[in-house]
Amino acid sequence: MRRLADQSAPHQLAKNIVLRHLPLTFASSYRSCIAGVETSYRYHTGQRRSCGQCQTLGYRIAVFRSFPDIDPKGTALPERSLGSDSSGAQGSTSTLCCTASTMVLPTTPALLTLLITNATLDSFNQVRQSCLVDRYYGTYGDQSLFMVDPNLHCDPFKLKLDLDWQWDLISVHPDHELLFLKKMEIEDAISGEDTLIGGLERLVEYTSNDPPAASGAQWPLIEVAPTYSILYHAEHSAILSISPHLLPYIDNALPPSYKAYALPKIPLPSRRVPEEAKRRIRLWTDLVEYDDDVNRIVEGLSSRKLRQDVRYLTGEDSNSPILSRSSFSEGGRLAAEWIFEQINQTGAECELKQFLPGFAPNVICKYQSLDESAGTIILSSHYDSRGSRGKFRAPGGDDNGSGTAAILSIARAIARNGIVFKSNVQLIAFAGEEQGLWGSRGYALELWNQGANITLMAHSDMLAYRVPGEPAQLAFPKIGTGEVVDLISKVASIYSPELVVGSTPACCSDHQTFHEQGFPAAQLFERGGPIADPMYHNSGDLSDREGYDFEQLRSITKALMATLLHTAEYELLGWPCVRQQTSESDMV
Template sequence: MAASSVAALSLLLVLPLNSTLFLQSPCLSDNFYGHYKLADSTVGIFKVSTPECIEDSQTRFSVSQATTLVNPPIGSSLLWLEQEAVDDALLQTEPFTPSSFYDSVLGLESTGANGQSVLHLGDNEQRILFSSEQAILVAMRPQAALEVDTILPRFWRSTLLPESPSTYRVVSDDAVEPVRRVLETLRFNPDIASVVNNISLPQIRQDIRFLTGEDGESGILSRHSFTTGALTAAAWIKKNIEESGANCRLELFLEGFAPNVICRYSATKETNDTIIISGHYDSRGSFGSARAPGGDDDGSGTTGILSIARTIGRKKILFHKNVELVTFAGEEQGLLGSRAYARELRAQNASVILMIQADMTAYRRAQEPLQLGLPERIGTPEVTQLIANVSALYSPELRVGYSGACCSDHQSFWEQGFPASQVFERAGPIVDPMYHNSGDLSDREGFDFNQLYAIAKVQFASVLHTAGFEFAAED
């Protein structure tokens, strides 16, 4: 299995998000390891390897702003662990401390049911480089780092730092200009309303039961990125989206992981511009359980993408710009599938003018209205505004607001300078009691198909307004 090894680092800096200062310093902008959540703030991690760069960083950031970390063990992988934005009442049901995590990693040996995964961390060499109540940076042996999500408390998430640093980027004015033009001219379009209202709610119910294994026929026990269930899901997603007229491929990004499913509808006009909408089809279950149905996280976003594809085929839609429907794997291990694809597109100098990720769109707490949550921090403001405005036109039943729940696969594209944002189920923190739990099924209290449907309409309408479209002539 490919390792994300970190070698020959001098120092690591954990710095509060400040794009202006990051871009002004080549020492930082050329040695970027990503954005990470720290409590209610966002930080960047950078490598500094020369005395000049160390001095430059000290000049730009005060001691109180910067956290300086020592060189991790050679050959290890770096893993950022963070507490998610979860409702306080839910968080108190499973308290967690860094020391308890450290002890569990040292002593754990677990074998997954049906031979789907094997985890042995008893001989793990590791080192905690940074620790707070809500975040940890740890150096681990590469194999353990890839599997640590299976032992994390469910309200914590892990992100594997890249094998090598990249260039720090922001979404430029030129990159966001196409979205601004759509915002300026956005009006209700009855043809778009007719298309998005054609999404089939019964089909959504059927699709999600296949992905969770609730239908009793798919045989899917788990869609964890290392399982055969994930491979079954990937092949099934590819087949169904291909039937709508897209060209699809399964793209591997790390040895041992299920692939990304990348489907493309080529433009009818001459253009390099591409719009991407996505979800992640991998899942995470309860500690010690082989079952990971992932109904809400993120069967909801994935079936939303499938419902859009089926409607494209049924309505015989042709796009004026290229449109990609993507379902990622490796999200639960730290956005690994989307990171690989976003980097690939950046290396190609691709023109991605809009990216919208759907992650967890179906859970609704009792007595709360249907909602649409938008990212507070990580994302392009113009894209977020476009989503909000489109929602008012085509799904006015949704109460729109901001959520601190962060971050899904849109972050990978945003970090590469592509305009990107996310749609989520709630204007506020996570409240789903089955979050990262083996009980995350669709047949349960709070799983709201109407909310999933309404949010899928918003994602689809955003594509239709941005890409432009026509209906194919009848045979």
């Protein structure tokens, strides 16, 4: 493991004093003036702010510490008191109420101890019984991340955990986003060259060339030079600290085999899927058996209509204005509006839901329930796409026009058959997946804060590529809820027996953000084993090519819709129950 130099040299405070930002959730006692003391400190800029003034401006809390006193192993150190000047002389307190990101140097870092282990949070009870359980930042593939502030008396080196850890000290920029960059599990024949560092070095260069503006991107003009730094770098992963202004460029800078995952601003809660929720899903699985009505409905799904939808999303349809569905492109916004219109006319109430400035919106569609107190079942995809490095064209035919087309076909089948659900049902197309699961993370947290009863979440990402000579397949990543996997697998064996069901080391799509919040969730994927699509994260990801299999896509869509029908419960009310009658082209 090695750390690389920060690409943006931080400003220096007088007498080598470091200003440390503490995440507000780490210590609730720091959320107001410490013990009501009205303290102030003269910065190197000569400006002063009192505690009350800082609170009024909404700034954060910080602690001053002399840099040489920071233990290189990241262990907690005794507090040092600092006076009202920069000499380091003893004074009344070492705690400053708050700091302004615009006044107190946005490059001022906080030192944290980064811990990485090849295990999931569910698999080690030792961590659950230690203070590290409150310092968890997610599991990505086979790596779990923890970040510990030495001030908070959680010394990982004294916990004597029987785990294989890697650790490093990282300097966290208060105004940056943290991205975990991970090399995906890809077949060797298509993996290509992994020039991660070379691509990242072009990040700032991209901003000067202004490609987003030329492409109709929604990101505002950059008023200050954006920066980034690589905080951690291992053989197949890295942690990037990045200015928010560079987010539109990150997927363009990465090699095709790498994906970015946004680390949460605060530690993730240690939320497991409740046993009651698992028991409900196991009961559904036990009760599932062949049903004539379900079979008739899913057999009505059309591979021809799936093809039409995919071709519109990729721009292969001459009537489509979409060249890219990047979250920051005009095409991304157009795709969101088109998906909104397609599902909204099937009887759902749809919303274009913004989650962060600059990103295209999530498309959230809800069907009226016969019992509003019932739980909610979510079927989702992500509609944003990614092309070749340095190229604007991003058709995303497999990743993820295929999953989005599956959701659209299910919506039309609901309308065509006059289906009304007893449970609450949501069909969702997320944005921001390719930049780090931004759209789904915000929505999953919103649902948890609302106390939503999510009984099942099934996410479709990459469903249509089949290696020539291999059978049609359906696979599930290891991150997710096993009971959901078992349920969908059994349903697939009944209604799509042609599918060979297995597992995949491919990981970390939008279902994971729901699983982190304790909601039962799983992802549907196209193949057992590593990613094999040679056009993965490539501008050649079109549907008119060898290996793109609409029959496999239809088979997986049938299994997904049958799962919905068996779990949501429904009545067939017949026509008319939609705003606009779907055409006969929806039928096979």
